[in-house]
Amino acid sequence: MQSPPTPGPSIREGALSAKIVVRDLYKEFRTRNDTFVAIDHISLAIAQGTFFTIVGPSGCGKTTLLRIVAGLDTPTSGEVRIVQEDPSKPGNSMVFQGDSIFPWMTVWDNAAYGLRMRNRPQREIAEVVGHYLDRTGLTRFAAAYPHQLSGGMKQRASIARAFANDPEILLMDEPFSALDEQNRTLLQDELLRIWDETKKTVLFITHSVDEAVTLGDRIMVMTAQPGREKALIDVPFERPRHVLELRARPEYGELVYSIWSQLRDEVRQGRLQDEAMGSK
Amino acid sequence: MRTAFSAAMRDRVINLASPLLLLLLWEGAVRLGAVDARFFPPPSRIFVTLVALVESGVLWANTWASLQRLFWGSLIGGVPALLLGVVMGIYRPIRAALDPLVAATYPVPKSAILPLILLIFGLGEASKIAMVAIGVFYPVLINTVAGVLQINRIYLDVGKNFGAGRWRVLSTIALPGALPLIMTGVKLGVGMGLILISIAEMIGAKSGLGYMIWNAWEILSVETMYVGLLVIAVLGYAFTLLLNELERWVIPWKAEH
Numbered sequence: 001m002q003s004p005p006t007p008g009p010s011i012r013e014g015a016l017s018a019k020i021v022v023r024d025l026y027k028e029f030r031t032r033n034d035t036f037v038a039i040d041h042i043s044l045a046i047a048q049g050t051f052f053t054i055v056g057p058s059g060c061g062k063t064t065l066l067r068i069v070a071g072l073d074t075p076t077s078g079e080v081r082i083v084q085e086d087p088s089k090p091g092n093s094m095v096f097q098g099d100s101i102f103p104w105m106t107v108w109d110n111a112a113y114g115l116r117m118r119n120r121p122q123r124e125i126a127e128v129v130g131h132y133l134d135r136t137g138l139t140r141f142a143a144a145y146p147h148q149l150s151g152g153m154k155q156r157a158s159i160a161r162a163f164a165n166d167p168e169i170l171l172m173d174e175p176f177s178a179l180d181e182q183n184r185t186l187l188q189d190e191l192l193r194i195w196d197e198t199k200k201t202v203l204f205i206t207h208s209v210d211e212a213v214t215l216g217d218r219i220m221v222m223t224a225q226p227g228r229e230k231a232l233i234d235v236p237f238e239r240p241r242h243v244l245e246l247r248a249r250p251e252y253g254e255l256v257y258s259i260w261s262q263l264r265d266e267v268r269q270g271r272l273q274d275e276a277m278g279s280k
Numbered sequence: 281m282r283t284a285f286s287a288a289m290r291d292r293v294i295n296l297a298s299p300l301l302l303l304l305l306w307e308g309a310v311r312l313g314a315v316d317a318r319f320f321p322p323p324s325r326i327f328v329t330l331v332a333l334v335e336s337g338v339l340w341a342n343t344w345a346s347l348q349r350l351f352w353g354s355l356i357g358g359v360p361a362l363l364l365g366v367v368m369g370i371y372r373p374i375r376a377a378l379d380p381l382v383a384a385t386y387p388v389p390k391s392a393i394l395p396l397i398l399l400i401f402g403l404g405e406a407s408k409i410a411m412v413a414i415g416v417f418y419p420v421l422i423n424t425v426a427g428v429l430q431i432n433r434i435y436l437d438v439g440k441n442f443g444a445g446r447w448r449v450l451s452t453i454a455l456p457g458a459l460p461l462i463m464t465g466v467k468l469g470v471g472m473g474l475i476l477i478s479i480a481e482m483i484g485a486k487s488g489l490g491y492m493i494w495n496a497w498e499i500l501s502v503e504t505m506y507v508g509l510l511v512i513a514v515l516g517y518a519f520t521l522l523l524n525e526l527e528r529w530v531i532p533w534k535a536e537h
Binding site: 070071072090092093094096098099100102103104105113114117118145146147161165 | 435442444456457459532
């Protein structure tokens with residue numbers, strides 16, 4: 001586990017090619033008498049091996065952006081490209097927000113889902129699933145059904161499912177937002193440890209500045225409706241990181257504060273818009 | 281803990297005692313001449329008839345005939361309903377096409393189509409099985425569609441994200457996700473099947489519990505009628521227990537309460 005600290009992505013970026021390219025992405029939703037712009041011309045180039053976080057106020061279209069990258073939604077215009085290096089691997093795997101593991105499957109079957117859908121050999125499934133259940137602390141619960149698990153355990157299973165599928169990139173849609181503070185911190189730490197082993201390119205959506213800074217190499221701050229790029233920030237902290245140690249550092253607090261002050265206006269503006277539209 | 285146990289025990293005792301008490305009251309009322317023994321023969325006489333029908337093999341032959349028709353009818357009605365229901369639940373255009381047909385034909389009393397069924401399938405086994413099949417078909421279909429529709433959309437997104445093809449979406453998400461409601465449909469369907477087989481066997485049949493009851497009316501053997509009714513009631517109860525057991529077995533992931 002004691003590997004030397006790796007340099008930040010801003011240094012590596014020149015040498016490595018982009019893994020995810022988002023070009024001039026635009027998405028609008030039409031209701032009967034209104035057009036609502038969710039994503040307003042966003043472009044991104046995310047380098048191979050980057051843990052990229054997007055932080056923005058709720059309703060800024062960040063989940064829509066992620067769903068488009070995942071291929072679960074189509075853009076109105078613009079395009080997303082994921083550089084596929086190994087054609088036998090799936091393009092992306094997503095860790096969804098909230099309960100997304102199948103209640104009718106055991107933890108083991110849930111974690112094996114992607115591999116089974118790709119008809120991987122039994123031996124490989126057993127090995128890979130066993131490994132990620134071990135890494136997520138779920139080995140004891142392999143035969144349990146989700147209703148027997150806590151919220152944190154369910155999200156661990158969801159993380160194991162995504163990692164076990166061994167995709168080109170990992171997408172995470174506020175995976176810890178439903179958890180309590182202690183559990184969230186624990187899972188962030190565990191995610192960092194698992195990610196350190198694989199260094200896959202990750203696109204992680206969150207509304208928590210703390211989370212974005214704790215996990216990310218780079219952060220895109222998004223504006224409230226319509227969702228635009230407000231700022232792109234490099235996180236200078238070395239890896240491997242430990243959540244609590246990191247948070248005790250003054251530079252951490254300064255970075256969080258500076259992002260917060262940019263986001264504050266957006267949150268306020270978003271709320272004003274909500275009130276003006278009379279939504280909710 | 282101890283009070284809970286004794287409360288459960290007390291419930292069980294009451295559960296057993298109440299029908300027994302009713303039978304005793306019945307027996308007493310007939311013997312005292314308070315109710316007419318021609319319409320309400322005393323339980324003791326019904327029991328004697330029951331024993332006689334068991335010994336002669338008549339009861340078993342008729343029960344077996346009904347059970348076989350129920351089995352085949354449930355299978356022939358239930359399996360297509362299940363498949364069609366899953367497909368209707370997943371594919372919107374198919375649902376749009378078939379929903380009005382289901383809604384229009386479902387409320388027609390199944391007993392009212394018995395003459396039509398007799399016309400089409402004749403007086404033999406086929407018409408009995410067809411009646412059961414129709415009775416099982418609708419509850420299973422309607423509940424399966426509802427079961428698929430209530431599946432959280434996120435699971436379908438997961439299926440798509442993890443590369444499940446059409447067939448895999450049906451078999452790993454739609455079907456298991458709908459299973460709790462499908463089981464409800466099966467229970468309702470088997471109950472409906474039991475009602476319909478009794479009715480169907482009263483017309484143009486030469487075996488079955490419905491036939492036994494109808495024949496008893498024709499020869500005025502009231503005790504035999506009661507034996508028939510009793511067996512149908514016991515079958516209904518046994519099916520409920522059996523299907524509850526099946527449910528626990530096929531849906532092990534449902535939270536126990």
